[in-house]
Amino acid sequence: MGIGSGIALFVIGAILAFAVNIDLGGAVDLTTIGYILMGAGVVVFLISLVFTLRRRQTTATTRTAVDPASGEQVTRQTRDSNDPLV
Incomplete structure (x- = not known):
């Protein structure tokens, strides 16, 4: 279920x-069933939103050091991401 499913449950x-x-x-009380579906829709929407935002976290690390053999400054950049397209 995704964000769209949560919105659909809430609307229904x-x-x-x-x-x-x-x-x-x-x-059967349709008003109570409606409130239950609205609550479930909000829960599904929030859970989907949390998972979507967690998946897009990116960590970038830059390290600078001096190479002892040549005396040159070396910079290494590392990018770690859960999303393969970033």
Whole structure:
């Protein structure tokens, strides 16, 4: 499930909670089901957002040292990323 699934659950829950006025005999309350779907949609959206933001973290490290043999300054750059396209 992704961000779109969370939004879809929230919208379906809002429709059931606020727009549908059908009496199903008291055994099923569509308003309560709508609120439950809205809550699940928010949870799925937030979890998906956290995983998306964690995946895009990048760490860049630059090290500068002097080579003892030649006396030259050597700079090494390292980029570590969870996303292979970065």
